[in-house]
Amino acid sequence: MRMPLTRPLPLSRLLPLPGMGGPAYTPFMPSRCPWCLEPLSIGERRATSCPHCERPLRGPDGEPRELDLRYELIEARQRARVREVLQWGVPAIAVIAVAASLIHIGGVLIAPFVALVHLVVLRVHVVREARRYLGPTRRLFTRWAARFAFLWLGLPGYAAMAVPLAGIVSGVATFVVLTEVVHVYTAWSLARERSRQPLLAWEQVLMATLAAVTIVVIVGIIVGGVVVGWSAATLIDWLGN
Ligand SMILES: [Zn+2]
Numbered sequence: 001m002r003m004p005l006t007r008p009l010p011l012s013r014l015l016p017l018p019g020m021g022g023p024a025y026t027p028f029m030p031s032r033c034p035w036c037l038e039p040l041s042i043g044e045r046r047a048t049s050c051p052h053c054e055r056p057l058r059g060p061d062g063e064p065r066e067l068d069l070r071y072e073l074i075e076a077r078q079r080a081r082v083r084e085v086l087q088w089g090v091p092a093i094a095v096i097a098v099a100a101s102l103i104h105i106g107g108v109l110i111a112p113f114v115a116l117v118h119l120v121v122l123r124v125h126v127v128r129e130a131r132r133y134l135g136p137t138r139r140l141f142t143r144w145a146a147r148f149a150f151l152w153l154g155l156p157g158y159a160a161m162a163v164p165l166a167g168i169v170s171g172v173a174t175f176v177v178l179t180e181v182v183h184v185y186t187a188w189s190l191a192r193e194r195s196r197q198p199l200l201a202w203e204q205v206l207m208a209t210l211a212a213v214t215i216v217v218i219v220g221i222i223v224g225g226v227v228v229g230w231s232a233a234t235l236i237d238w239l240g241n
Contacts, residue, residue, distance in 0.1 A: 157178075
């Protein structure tokens with residue numbers, strides 16, 4: 001015989017306090033998928049992955065992280081900030097390029113300053129939020145990818161602004177390319193961090209190559225400067241005697 005539906009619940013079920021004979025402790029079993037929030041049947045709850053979205057329900061990856069829940073928002077906000085930076089930055093760079101061409105070769109000296117301001121704006125305004133969610137190696141790589149891009153593309157590109165007219169094209173192109181490099185690499189790293197994918201071999205090879213080339217060039221410039229200075233001093237000595 002079936003129980004009448006109106007049967008009151010025993011007090012111990014309503015107040016499951018310890019020592020009151022409440023229901024025995026049962027391990028936490030989600031009745032919904034923590035990822036897609038679809039309800040799960042008892043059989044589905046025991047599965048290793050959700051039948052609706054196929055994401056893991058157990059193991060170290062079974063728990064959504066902050067990045068999993070906020071990824072779309074972070075990604076959209078970064079894209080919006082890139083649009084904003086391009087909107088303001090392109091006309092500003094065009095004006096700076098005209099000013100740089102007016103002071104001729106002196107305009108070259110503006111390049112490091114423009115590059116530094118641009119790098120700080122990208123770092124502080126555009127990619128800071130995404131970088132917080134990257135692992136330590138990815139955070140290091142996105143930082144150095146930006147520095148190398150600014151060193152090898154930014155400095156010559158912005159220095160070329162000293163050239164009349166063509167300098168405007170060079171300045172604007174440099175600004176857009178550097179903004180996109182920093183944005184795309186960070187967004188791509190964030191997507192891979194979210195799907196728990198490891199760093200790729202080419203990322204590590206490219207970063208190591210750029211670091212090695214940069215060190216060799218810097219050492220070369222220092223050694224070259226010392227050699228030229230020493231030769232000049234020797235030559236002046238020799239001519240003086
Ligand atoms: Zn699901």
